[in-house]
Amino acid sequence: MSNFVAALPMYDWPEMRSEVDAEWARLRDAFRQRGIDAPQTIARVNADLWPVDGGIRDAAGKVIAPDPATLPPDELDFHGLWLHPALLFAQTCWGPMELGLSEHVQVVGQPSYDAYEGGQGELYSSAIVMRADGSPSVRAPDDGSPLVPLDLLRSMRFTFNHSDSMSGFVGLTRDLEALGESLNIFSERSESGGHRASIVAIAEGKADVAAIDCQSWALARRFEPAAEAVTVVGWTRRRRGLPFITARTTPEPVKNILVDLLSSPGAVGTTVR
Incomplete structure (x- = not known):
């Protein structure tokens, strides 16, 4: 053994x-x-x-x-x-x-992460997701730059997997700061315990927005029914x-x-x- x-x-x-x-x-x-x-x-x-x-x-x-x-x-x-x-x-x-x-x-x-939208080699980005409203999902930028829709995020309820998560919390925080904003853009913040739980919370109306790493988002689209009620509205910067x-x-x-x-x-x- x-x-x-x-x-x-x-x-x-x-x-x-x-x-x-x-x-x-x-x-x-x-x-x-x-x-x-x-x-x-x-x-x-x-x-x-x-x-x-x-x-x-x-x-x-x-x-x-x-x-x-x-x-x-x-x-x-x-x-x-x-x-x-x-x-x-x-x-x-x-x-x-x-x-x-x-x-x-x-x-x-x-x-x-080459197999996933938002990924390139050892770099990945997170899909910024909200409840679907009929609009098409936003594609990940080819150059890996952040695409953060401030007007959509303002005053929304943000949920995240863990506060030490690069994909679910830290990365988006840094992208907001680079745009002169902070997590104060959100009206509420809550910890869900996992990316899948964040998606379910948005689908059930308990939260409005989350950042989901590109591989977890691909898994959700395969296995989590709640993902059908959620759409991508932006992307964080590509990081390791x-x-x-x-x-x-x-x-x-x-x-x-x-x-x-x-x-x-x-x-x-x-x-x-």
Whole structure:
């Protein structure tokens, strides 16, 4: 049994489980062929993570996350996953990375967003969505520049997945600031807990606007019925997408193999560096 843990939680919708498992199988097999003892399956809940007696500590010995064994077993604490000392491979977001996560992990690659409108290579943008009114959806600018419809957004109720999310909160905040505005343009702000929940909230009339990263928006159009009641009215600036990370304590030879595999064209089929 592998001593490592791995996860691909960011787009792991229930309808996507088989595709996510297949993606991990490709990665796992590529890692194993290079001598890395990658785990057979990915972690999806706290119970899948190795216990860490006394809590997860940083290099100075300070506790920075609780022992996963003390957390609800059927939930997944993202920060506990990202900070886990046995983390071999996972996705995260540049929002948490900028807020301190980068001190405790190593970036080993970036996914490609070429398959999604609003994406280009390792860059992605977020669709700014509102309840559909019969108008056609706004296409993503070819050059990746922001397209923020201030007149439509003013006095609307803004909902977001998490306040540390680059795609759902931070990116739009920065685009507004570049236009001389702020989140005060909105009459209300509420945290939904996830991009899918934001879309449902807009469809149900509980909120008016949200920023949904381009891959999540593509998933919503495939799997979430509420997306039919929502339309794209603008786009945030293209920024780096979700980075792939490994623990700061991952041995250098292992980290180098991960970087090499993820930067090799066609090595795992879905990543670029």
